[in-house]
Amino acid sequence: MLLTLDTIYKDKRWISFREQLIDERKNKENGLVYCEHCGKPIINKYDLIAHHKVELTEDNVNDFDITFNKDLIILVHFKCHNEIHHRYGYEGKKKVFIVWGAPCSGKTTWVNNVASPTDLIIDLDNIRQMISNAPRYTENKRLNSVVFSLRDYLYDIVKTRNGKWTNAYIITTEPFKMARERLERKLGASSIFIDTSQEECLQRLYSQSDKGSQWVKHIDEWFESYEQ
Incomplete structure (x- = not known):
């Protein structure tokens, strides 16, 4: 082949x-x-x-x-x-990476470490913070339709490779393999799994004062459902 x-x-x-x-x-x-x-x-x-x-x-x-x-x-x-x-x-051509893993696994930290100033980063937490006066990581379902519309608009930019950005990083906690593979095909992307244990994710959570106790539930539910 x-x-x-x-x-x-x-x-x-x-x-x-x-x-x-x-x-x-x-x-x-x-x-x-x-x-x-x-x-x-x-x-x-x-x-x-x-x-x-x-x-x-x-x-x-x-x-x-x-x-x-x-x-x-x-x-x-x-x-x-x-x-x-x-x-x-x-x-070369623009490269797209889907960076996925559990909540508090270090996805954003890793992307911020490797991305250059000319790279595009798409992160729902960034979008929520950008359009709201609420603290970062605050869940506000009333804004979800706007948040997802902005995300999908950015996805279209990535899909068509529009603009002068170098690489694109899509940060997601998507636990399901088929959903990630659909996004890979749609965006012409490859996936990077930030492989962090549940224990380490919880330790990172406890060290971050800006995240509430409900994030323990988010982490537990993710590890119960994710597909590698």
């Missing part, structure tokens, strides 16, 4: 190759993978990118001497990968 830039990273051959590459480059003493750009350990699996030194194109993606050449691939942080592309002027 021929590869394309849209299918390569979901192809079983690439997934198996990537896992083998990660295993080979783990530090023998502590089992960590170190970023080959900044030299720091890559703690979370979702933060690890296999970067091709030779930029992949539709013309060369099926050249396995490039695509599956270990000597032409470095393992780097997601943020470092963005820095590499900006530094060497790899424009």
Whole structure:
């Protein structure tokens, strides 16, 4: 089966190759993978990118001497990968990432850490805060129709790749696989799962004074229903 830039990273051959590459480059003493750009350990699996030194194109993606050449691939942080592309002027096409996970899993923190000033971030919490005088994370169902209309308008901008933004990050707690896959198809996006345990989510909640006790219920319900 021929590869394309849209299918390569979901192809079983690439997934198996990537896992083998990660295993080979783990530090023998502590089992960590170190970023080959900044030299720091890559703690979370979702933060690890296999970067091709030779930029992949539709013309060369099926050249396995490039695509599956270990000597032409470095393992780097997601943020470092963005820095590499900006530094060497790899424009390419706009990329869209659906960043999903439980409430209080650290989705927004991660996106704010990796996104550049020219990236587009779509987050319901940001939209609610923007159009209301209520404190952040306040649930106001009377504004939901406006909030979702604004979100859908931004989705249309992402879908058509309208504007001069670089990458787009969609932050969501959507627990259901089919719903995430529909959004992936609609927006031409790939998903990044912020894999945080229920215990850690609760610890993060207790450290955030701006979220009420009802968020314990949100976290519990999410872990009861989510599909990876």
